[in-house]
Amino acid sequence: MTTNRRWTSGMLTTEDWWAVWVGLAIYAASLASLAGVDLVGWMARPRVWEWTNVTGDFAWSKLLRTSGYDWHPFVAWLATYVVFTGLLAVGARFQRLDVKRFVAGFTVIFVLTWLCWVVGNEMHLTSVDATVDGRNDYRDNGLSWGLQLGEGSPYLLALISGLVIGNFAKRLAAFLREAAKPEWYIKTAIVFLGVNLGAMTLEATDFALELVLTGAAATFVAYLFFWPLVYTLARRAFRLPRDASAVLASGISICGVSAAIATGGAIRARPIIPVTVSMLVVIFAMIELLVLPGAYAALFPDQPIVNGAAMGMTVKTDGADAAAGALLDELMVSAHLQATGERWQTGWILSSAVLTKIWIDVFIGIWTFVLALIWVYKVERRPGQVSVGPSEIWFRFPKFVLGYLVAWLSFLAIASSSADAADTLAAGTAALQSPMRHMMFMLTFVAMGVITDFSKLRGMGRLALLYALALAVIIAPIAYTVAYLFHRGLMPPLVTS
Amino acid sequence: MTTEGGGRRELVLSYERGQWRARGAGLDVAHADLAALDTLIVRAFEGAEPSSVHVRFDMGALPAWLRQYQAHYFNYVLRVGRGTGTHDGREARP
Numbered sequence: 001m002t003t004n005r006r007w008t009s010g011m012l013t014t015e016d017w018w019a020v021w022v023g024l025a026i027y028a029a030s031l032a033s034l035a036g037v038d039l040v041g042w043m044a045r046p047r048v049w050e051w052t053n054v055t056g057d058f059a060w061s062k063l064l065r066t067s068g069y070d071w072h073p074f075v076a077w078l079a080t081y082v083v084f085t086g087l088l089a090v091g092a093r094f095q096r097l098d099v100k101r102f103v104a105g106f107t108v109i110f111v112l113t114w115l116c117w118v119v120g121n122e123m124h125l126t127s128v129d130a131t132v133d134g135r136n137d138y139r140d141n142g143l144s145w146g147l148q149l150g151e152g153s154p155y156l157l158a159l160i161s162g163l164v165i166g167n168f169a170k171r172l173a174a175f176l177r178e179a180a181k182p183e184w185y186i187k188t189a190i191v192f193l194g195v196n197l198g199a200m201t202l203e204a205t206d207f208a209l210e211l212v213l214t215g216a217a218a219t220f221v222a223y224l225f226f227w228p229l230v231y232t233l234a235r236r237a238f239r240l241p242r243d244a245s246a247v248l249a250s251g252i253s254i255c256g257v258s259a260a261i262a263t264g265g266a267i268r269a270r271p272i273i274p275v276t277v278s279m280l281v282v283i284f285a286m287i288e289l290l291v292l293p294g295a296y297a298a299l300f301p302d303q304p305i306v307n308g309a310a311m312g313m314t315v316k317t318d319g320a321d322a323a324a325g326a327l328l329d330e331l332m333v334s335a336h337l338q339a340t341g342e343r344w345q346t347g348w349i350l351s352s353a354v355l356t357k358i359w360i361d362v363f364i365g366i367w368t369f370v371l372a373l374i375w376v377y378k379v380e381r382r383p384g385q386v387s388v389g390p391s392e393i394w395f396r397f398p399k400f401v402l403g404y405l406v407a408w409l410s411f412l413a414i415a416s417s418s419a420d421a422a423d424t425l426a427a428g429t430a431a432l433q434s435p436m437r438h439m440m441f442m443l444t445f446v447a448m449g450v451i452t453d454f455s456k457l458r459g460m461g462r463l464a465l466l467y468a469l470a471l472a473v474i475i476a477p478i479a480y481t482v483a484y485l486f487h488r489g490l491m492p493p494l495v496t497s
Numbered sequence: 498m499t500t501e502g503g504g505r506r507e508l509v510l511s512y513e514r515g516q517w518r519a520r521g522a523g524l525d526v527a528h529a530d531l532a533a534l535d536t537l538i539v540r541a542f543e544g545a546e547p548s549s550v551h552v553r554f555d556m557g558a559l560p561a562w563l564r565q566y567q568a569h570y571f572n573y574v575l576r577v578g579r580g581t582g583t584h585d586g587r588e589a590r591p
Contacts, residue, residue: 003509003553004569014568183565257566261559265571268531271512271559278563317566372571380532385539387574395569451562 004395015184018091020403023191025087026432027407030195033428034414034421040428041068042083044076045435046114046154050123050141063118067431080439081110091184098178105179108172109450113442116161120154130337132495150334151346151438152293155327158442159289162449173450182319182447187400189440190322193354194404196347196433198411199426203345204493211352214486215309219359221482222313223367226253229478230470238466242379243269244277246371248463251277252470254367255360256285256316262396266368266388267375276463279456284467285320286452292476293328297335304332305490306483308349312356313479314471318398319444325353326441333492348492356483358401365396506550506577508538511558519552539577547578 004010011017029039044064054062064073071079085106092102120126128148129138138146147153166173173180201208230253234245246267251260257278264274292315296307308325315321329349337343372388380386411429415422457464508521517534518527524541528534538550554570 001509002556004556004572005507005553010568015565016568177562181565257563261563261567261570265554265569268571268573270531271570275560275563278566382532382535385576386535387576389572389574392569392572395572396567 007391007394009395010399012094013096014399015091015095015181016187016399018095019184019187019191019400020406022087022091023188023194023400023403024406026436027191027195027429030429030432031414031425033424038068038428040431040436041066042071042076042079043067043431043435044073044080045431045438046118046121048121048123048126048137049118050143067435077114081107084439085110088184092179101175101178103179105176108176109179109443109446112161113158113439113446116157116446117154117439117442120157125149125153126151128334128337130341130343132337132341132343148334148338150330150337152327152330152334154438154442155323155330155445158445159323159449162446163286163452164449166450166452167454170453173453176450180447180450182444182451183317185440185443185447186319186322187398187403189437189444190318190354190358190400191403191407192432192437192440193322193347193351194407195411195429196437197351197404197408198415199429199433200345200347200351201408201412202415202422207348207490207493208351210490211305211348211355211487215312215352215355216359218309218313218482218486219356219363221486222360222479223254223363225478225482226475227367229253229474233470233474234466238462240466243267244273247273247277248466250364250368251281251316252467253475255318255357255364256281256320258317258361258396258398259364259368262364262368263371265396266372266392267379276460280460280463280467281316283452283454283457284464284471285315285317286448286454288315288471289320289324289327289448293324293331296328297331301332301335301339303484303488304336304344304349304492305352305487306480307332308352309356309483309487310476310480312353313360313483314476315353315357318357318361318400319448321357322350322354323441323444323448325350328353343495344492345495352487352490358398358404361398362401364398365393368396369393506542506548508550508552509555510552511555513558522550535575538575542577543579545578547576550575550577 032039045067047063047065049062060074064077066073066076085103088106089099089103093099123141123143124146126149127138127143127146128150227249231245231249234240234248247260247264247269250263260274260277260281292311300307307328311324311328312321315324329346332349333344333346369392376382376386376388415425506522508519510517510519516527516529517531519534519538526534526537528537551574553572556564556568556570
């Protein structure tokens with residue numbers, strides 16, 4: 001039995017809180033660098049490599065390297081596996097998951113993730129034909145062809161691998177299900193992203209603040225339009241009942257599965273309604289993730305931050321949004337580099353997508369509390385007999401946001417204290433900011449693919465049509481217009497030599 | 498009747514085989530309609546002193562894969578006891 005009774009409920013039993021604990025534990029370990037101790041230098045990371053060079057004379061050091069320690073790269077990779085598996089297994093134990101199945105499933109997902117990550121770093125996939133600071137890696141390495149996807153190629157490989165398992169190897173997908181937790185992995189990555197944002201805020205304070213404030217304003221405007229329009233479409237054009245329309249409107253227009261469940265609860269709907277809508281959201285979020293990053297990068301190459309914010313308002317579920325933001329970031333940075341020879345700093349487009357989504361997530365508790373009051377007092381007309389407490393806002397609040405804020409603001413506070421502290425902190429958290437965050441994103445891509453089964457769309461024709469219509473006619477155009485109004489002209493800072 | 502937390506009654510709500518089910522405080526009632534279930538709960542406490550019953554949804558009643566997205570469905574409070582009555586006219590047979 002799992003009920004929420006106190007404000008501390010779920011602190012040791014939910015993925016949301018465990019994203020905070022795992023993220024902050026690793027961040028705390030990286031802070032030991034301030035005392036001159038490197039506790040995260042074991043983290044492995046892939047190298048960019050070239051096929052003929054590695055097959056002709058294989059060495060692990062051509063594929064992998066460590067973040068800090070002078071270890072054999074394969075030993076560092078094993079240490080990475082042991083540390084993350086151990087931390088996540090502890091979380092799984094507290095969440096009352098089957099730990100043996102979790103570890104077995106996570107091991108398969110981990111190995112697949114790294115396989116995609118290493119293969120995706122092959123030069124013919126990543127290297128971009130552009131000259132930066134007098135160097136052109138593509139030409140210097142004598143490549144005759146290349147997809148020039150930048151860091152986007154490992155993400156695409158991870159996503160495709162997961163989808164193949166989820167749709168064509170269903171027994172394996174069922175075996176992996178205990179460990180296929182995209183929300184847990186992405187929320188942990190978002191806590192790491194808080195450290196990134198701290199570092200980015202130091203470099204471009206005004207830009208970061210503008211991103212935060214315009215993100216909040218854009219989200220507020222989007223809320224005003226999305227929900228009433230989708231609700232009206234569901235009621236008038238599709239003749240759905242009130243409860244199903246409300247849950248669908250939240251799922252489609254606010255933050256996907258979490259909004260569908262929160263709204264279902266707020267209006268006291270039978271659980272089958274948010275469960276059905278959630279299945280639909282997970283599948284459509286995957287379609288959005290597959291289509292939108294490439295489409296935005298191709299159609300609007302000069303609006304990186306607008307594209308990121310529009311993604312944050314359009315793509316549902318935290319996992320799919322952050323994954324789409326990361327993919328968009330890599331694709332746009334590579335395309336801009338190829339077209340102009342200018343290298344945008346990575347992370348800003350992703351941050352615009354994530355910040356916008358976080359505002360949406362934060363508001364869901366307040367919105368559903370208001371909705372619950374409307375339902376009790378206006379729809380069910382039972383004032384006096386039934387009441388809803390403001391604790392509902394807290395129970396529905398996305399807790400990983402707290403980890404994100406703690407990481408962001410504490411990094412900023414420590415780094416602002418002195419130039420020496422800033423340098424030490426930047427070096428000490430480098431493993432967390434890059435390879436660890438990337439690995440959690442990669443795990444998310446694989447896990448999302450594993451849990452996405454397109455065959456579940458069967459029998460959902462009418463609801464799927466409503467979803468597609470609302471997305472194409474209401475959500476995507478309004479999101480892009482609002483993002484354009486608030487973010488137009490914003491460009492990521494350039495990488496300086 | 499058992500009570501918890503300084504006279505505060507608590508019921509655990511779940512959804513099983515197409516029915517809402519509330520258990521706790523010596524009560525075990527089920528109904529397909531939640532408002533009608535509330536009526537059953539209010540009736541069960543009809544002769545008692547006016548008080549509140551805290552109804553908390555058991556997340557175990559939702560599929561496990563959903564809980565990573567949202568770990569809360571809903572809680573609410575029912576006013577029960579003398580004078581609170583049931584005036585919504587809903588059918589409420591367990």
